[in-house]
């Protein structure tokens with residue numbers, strides 16, 4: 001993380017600068033053009049990124065810390081940064097038109113907030129996100145647990161796909177009508193990007209992998225080899241009953257944390273396609289340390305989250321309609337709708353009292369799957385009265401109903417939308433008011 005204090009003390013190394021001169025640490029995020037090698041043996045791809053890189057820099061904080069991030073927009077269109085999954089103050093949520101004005105080209109904006117929950121979060125553009133996230137405006141936001149589990153390597157693994165020409169340039173069809181009405185804009189090339197390109201990983205070292213699906217529309221069923229351990233968190237939130245590292249499915253925006261021991265010459269990431277497994281990339285392993293006697297993985301400490309009061313919950317059904325092969329009627333000119341309305345309404349879909357527990361039945365009345373994301377809160381799936389681990393995004397399968405329970409204890413205007421960004425672009429978005 002680049003801070004003003006560190007930058008100045010580096011450039012004036014022989015002198016001790018009085019701390020008082022710098023009352024706040026500011027992390028700068030410059031949204032700008034970048035060129036990144038994606039296709040092997042082709043020219044680098046022109047994309048967008050932060051501080052010269054794509055993904056942007058990893059922002060690493062301590063639980064409860066305050067952060068000041070100055071976004072500078074060096075692009076040729078407006079932008080804004082959303083801190084995905086963070087229980088943030090509403091005015092810092094980064095949603096143009098709802099919580100702030102978009103930051104025009106050449107302008108800047110100071111995001112100032114604290115991070116109440118430890119875990120793996122991420123930041124990304126929330127302005128024309130279907131284009132800006134596809135171009136690379138994203139990065140990881142890591143909040144360290146107070147008792148951070150000791151590991152030898154802590155690596156973010158970004159899962160992404162791109163739609164590239166044979167020479168590696170991005171095809172700029174971000175609002176292709178067919179994509180909007182079907183599965184979204186899926187890439188023709190996918191790979192994993194790592195926060196640390198060449199970590200010196202040795203066999204039997206203990207490592208933490210923070211998986212983030214940053215793709216605009218693709219659901220990744222993920223296979224990982226070369227590591228023995230447990231899945232310990234979803235969407236930043238620790239899970240109580242640790243899960244095996246297999247059959248991990250991440251929809252756009254979802255995360256999973258894995259802690260385990262390295263057991264092979266490489267840690268490889270693949271996903272299954274109808275044409276067989278697709279290689280996404282791997283981390284090389286060289287050398288080994290003594291095999292530990294105890295390779296047990298323990299749960300992370302929980303975040304301080306309020307349990308839902310199911311008995312006194314309000315219940316509502318939210319209908320998701322539209323898309324190809326749909327026969328439903330909608331208001332507006334979009335492709336997808338929420339309770340009959342396409343696109344962001346002027347008035348909130350619901351207003352809830354601060355602290356109210358609400359059970360929402362999400363009814364996916366379409367022929368496609370949707371990754372429904374709520375801002376500013378986590379929620380739990382409820383199936384036959386049983387609560388699942390907390391998440392901020394849930395994949396609701398085509399034609400299915402899924403109940404979720406949420407304590408609306410963060411005041412403000414919060415979006416609910418499909419994180420398949422082509423679906424958000426074409427109408428699947430709404431918001432709640434919590435007061």
Ligand code: C2O
Pocket residue numbers: 082084124126253373375415417419
């Ligand atoms: Cu990650 Cu409204 O988004």
Ligand code: CU
Pocket residue numbers: 369370371418419420423424428
């Ligand atoms: Cu969707």
